[in-house]
Amino acid sequence: MPIAAKKSPLRAGRKPTGKYIQPGIAAGAGLILHEVLQEDEKGYRVLSDLLRQLSGIHMPVNDKNLTLMACRLAPLFKQRGVDSYQTYLNLLRTKDSQVLHEFVEALTTNTTEFFREAQHFDLFPQVLKVIMDRKRAENSQEIRVWCAAASTGQEPYTILMTLLETIPSAVSWKIKMLASDIDRAALITASQGLYRATQLKNVNEPLLKKYFTLAENSPNPLYKVKKFLREPAVFAEFNLATVPYPFRYPFDIVFCRNVLIYFETEMGREVVNRIVNSMAVGGYLFIGHSETGMVRSPRLKMEANAVYRRVK
Ligand SMILES: C[S@@+](CC[C@H](N)C(=O)[O-])C[C@H]1O[C@@H](n2cnc3c(N)ncnc32)[C@H](O)[C@@H]1O
Secondary structure, three states, X not given: OOOOOOOOOXXXXXXXXXXXXXXXXXXXXXXXXXXXXXXXXXXXHXXXXXXXXXXXXXOOOOXXXXXXXXXXXXXXXHHHOOOOHHHHHHHHHOOXXXXXXXXXXXXXXXXXXXXXXXXXXXXXXXHHHHHHHHHHHOOOOEXXXXXXXXXXXXXXXXXXXXXXXXXXXXXXOEEEEEEEEOOHHHHHHHXXXXXXHHXXXXXXXXXXXXXXXXXXXOXXXXXXXXHHHHOOEEEEEOOOOOOOOOOOOOEEEXXXXXXXXXXXXXXXXXHHHHHHXXXXXXXXXXXXXXXXXXXXXXXXXXXXXXXXXXXX
16 A cells, blocks of 8 residues: 655645656646656756665666656755756755755655565564574574664554564563664654554554554544554664665664665665675565565575575
């Protein structure tokens, strides 16, 4: 289920419906920008190269990406009072960090849902048991988890619910989670932990009761994540294109799902290598089911579909 996107293109004043706007319904500024970009492939390349430099996100020239770029940038043009694409390029060239950040944020895709790719959460208890055995052997009771493309929070909260449901006496274990993303606005939503009933359709009734409180009763009720579920998580901006990764202590479990697909293969493999450097030997990595081509590390052993264990 796509989340309600914060960067609704071309529909100012209306409720955002999602970030993908079909070419046929692009209108206004987006349509004009689309035409400009279509005529000026070189200009499009300047924008897509900059995006790749800043975030690793690869948007090769094709009609779908031209439309996407146009629709997502149009609201920024409006917001910044920019009247032409050339002026916007000049603005980007000033390297103002806020301008660059807005540009990247506008072009990220935040689609996510609770219990997405549910097979991973079916496997999770087994993985956790192996990790707990290793930790006991090391005399440690701390489990460090990294959700590396946390988007608006559905994935980190799913991981935490599954953890708390699996660990028999969670109190005796210290769970620490880093929930990061390049997109600040998405992380703000994540840290607020507010979701509509429609977004919670994959969360069963017992879990909903245990981990959420009703915040607003309406035809599509609003629920808030309970404090004890949010507490182990630290939400922080982090760009996976950063070299090297700065983490002092290794992670036992890493979820980096459905973000590698936005990178070129080489970049995706480099990201996976840096993630492996940040993991404990014996730690587990979960990636998206369509992203297994990005894993070529001899330090990783595949344990299940899109699940890997660091072996050295
Ligand atoms: C499609 S969502 C996937 C969300 C979640 N992992 C899932 O599987 O449901 C991709 C997320 O990756 C983030 N992202 C894109 N490029 C990134 C980068 N270079 N560093 C960190 N996060 C990035 C986007 O902001 C977006 O929230």
